[in-house]
Every structure is written in C-alpha cells, then in structure tokens.
Amino acid sequence: MIAEKVPVTTQPGPVKPKRASQLKIIPAAKELQTVVERWRRGRKKIGLVPTMGALHDGHLSLIREARKTCDRVIVSIYVNPIQFGPQEDLADYPRDAKRDIRLLRAEKVDCLFTPTDEEMYPAGFDTRVVVNEKYTKPLCGESRPQLFVGVATVVAKLLALTRPQRAFFGQKDYQQCLVVTRLAADLNTGCEIVMLPVVRETDGLAKSSRNVYLNEDERRAAPAIYQALKLAEGMLQVGERNPQALLEAVRKRLRSESLIQIEYVSAKNADTLEDLNILAGRVLVAIAVRLGKARLIDNSIVAVPTGSGSK
Numbered sequence: 001m002i003a004e005k006v007p008v009t010t011q012p013g014p015v016k017p018k019r020a021s022q023l024k025i026i027p028a029a030k031e032l033q034t035v036v037e038r039w040r041r042g043r044k045k046i047g048l049v050p051t052m053g054a055l056h057d058g059h060l061s062l063i064r065e066a067r068k069t070c071d072r073v074i075v076s077i078y079v080n081p082i083q084f085g086p087q088e089d090l091a092d093y094p095r096d097a098k099r100d101i102r103l104l105r106a107e108k109v110d111c112l113f114t115p116t117d118e119e120m121y122p123a124g125f126d127t128r129v130v131v132n133e134k135y136t137k138p139l140c141g142e143s144r145p146q147l148f149v150g151v152a153t154v155v156a157k158l159l160a161l162t163r164p165q166r167a168f169f170g171q172k173d174y175q176q177c178l179v180v181t182r183l184a185a186d187l188n189t190g191c192e193i194v195m196l197p198v199v200r201e202t203d204g205l206a207k208s209s210r211n212v213y214l215n216e217d218e219r220r221a222a223p224a225i226y227q228a229l230k231l232a233e234g235m236l237q238v239g240e241r242n243p244q245a246l247l248e249a250v251r252k253r254l255r256s257e258s259l260i261q262i263e264y265v266s267a268k269n270a271d272t273l274e275d276l277n278i279l280a281g282r283v284l285v286a287i288a289v290r291l292g293k294a295r296l297i298d299n300s301i302v303a304v305p306t307g308s309g310s311k
C-alpha cells in the first residue's frame, strides 16, 4: 500500500504572538485592578497565591499548582499587621524581597502584588471581616484572638482586588483554609479555594518562614511535631477511638523533647472544628508548640470510618 503523500508547504503558518512572561511588580492597588480588568476582559483564568514572603518550597508548591491550572498567576507578598498581636513577631518576621522576586521569576509568575500598609489600610480604613467564631475561636484563635479577623479582612481585600477564579492555600494552616473557604463562599466571590498538602523537610518538619528562628538544638527537636502526628495517625489506623487516649499519647511524644512547650494538642471534626467524643469521620489532629522564639503549627487529617475501631 502506498502511503498518501502529505502536501508539504514551505509557507510558515500564522505566527502566534508569544506572551511576554515578565513578572510585573505592582505595589499600587489601582494599577493591580487595571491589569486584572484587562485579563478578565481577555477571559483569562486568574490564580491568586497570598503569602507573607520569605518564600520556601511550601509557597512554591502553591505557585506551581496555580501556574499549571490558571492562565495568569498573581502572588501577593504582604506581612499583614492586623493579624499580629502586640507581643508577636511582626517586626522580626523574616523578609527577603530580592530572593523572593528571583524565585517568582523562575516560576514564571505574572504579577507580584507588594502593597505598603498605607496602600492596604489607607487613612480612614474602618472595616473588619468576621467569620463565625465556630471556625475562628478554637485552636490558633485561642492564643491569637486577632489572627483570623486580620486574615479574613486581608484575604477579602485581596480577593476583591484580584478577582481570581482560584486561590491557593496550604493545609499547614488548615484553620485558615476553613476560614477563607467560608468567606469566599459567603461573600459570593466566585473564587474556588484550593488547599494543597503540607510540604516538609526530609525529617518531617513542616516548611515555614518561621523555621529560621530555630537554633541548632531547637531545629533538632522540631521533627517531634511530625512524629507526634504520625503516632496519632498510626493509633487511629489501628482503631483508637478515644480522644483522651490519643491526645495524651501525642502530648507524651512532644514532652519527650524538653525544648518543646505545648500550646495545644487537639482532635476535632475537620469540617466543623467541633470536639469529638469518639474519633470518627474526618478527624483533624492539630498541634501548636513554642520552640524557643518560634511558634510552630502542624496538623494531619485522617479519614476514620464511622463505626469502626477496636477500642
């Protein structure tokens, strides 16, 4: 059989203009809105990754997912003062703009929004976004009562400014994901909140901008947080259904590192943050500790079949 000859043409096809993938660095809200409007008119799918900078692989995992699934990627870097309490680390929070910009360029991010405080909260700014205390009062809300009002307010502003179809958050801050998911739905933002898994160091410590606060001894002790979560996962898998027994075992593992001070160890319904009498359904095991100057959080969500268990 003779193969049909495909006509060969020497004419080049229509040249598709290549999109310049230059990082736009925008400190002004108005300019950001102009860019966003243009993208929306062009029917571009916009992805937002809100961060406080000092970027690490956890942030990059969110940016890569945004890059994969959206036409335009906006990363915000803003250390939001209203989510910090008076005794917290706002002044010391790690900042490295040059390195961050280099990383964002390498990831082919389209836009970096880096507002000043005056840009985000100009004179006369007088609004706070409050999500039901069911989500904001327990866990991190107990020791940081201002945290989720600050987070909800800044995220609502960022969603209004960037009008993304998708916004990307990390499970490391699971309670934050719940709060932001609630507000994105309740305020009709049309934005899907995407939660991505915790990115860890090889020894299990969750990557965090605050890990730089750890000295050598503290850094050696820190993986106990992950090991305690693994212990909880194992206990749930072999049928532990008693919250007190589980939490006591987790605390004991953490106490084996004398440098670790426990802030909370908690097991809750992962969807409602309600306490559990019996460990069943989607169980959130959440830990917050102080280790030297650092406050570190981590969590694990385990799907426990209802009615199962040997204990």
Ligand code: AMP
Binding pocket: 050, 051, 052, 053, 057, 058, 059, 061, 062, 168, 169, 170, 171, 172, 173, 196, 197, 198, 199, 200, 206, 207, 208, 209
């Ligand atoms: P931050 O700059 O700490 O406010 O974090 C910005 C975003 O990155 C939040 O959605 C965090 O949950 C997420 N993130 C921080 N650390 C990690 C990590 N280790 N793995 C995955 N996401 C993370």
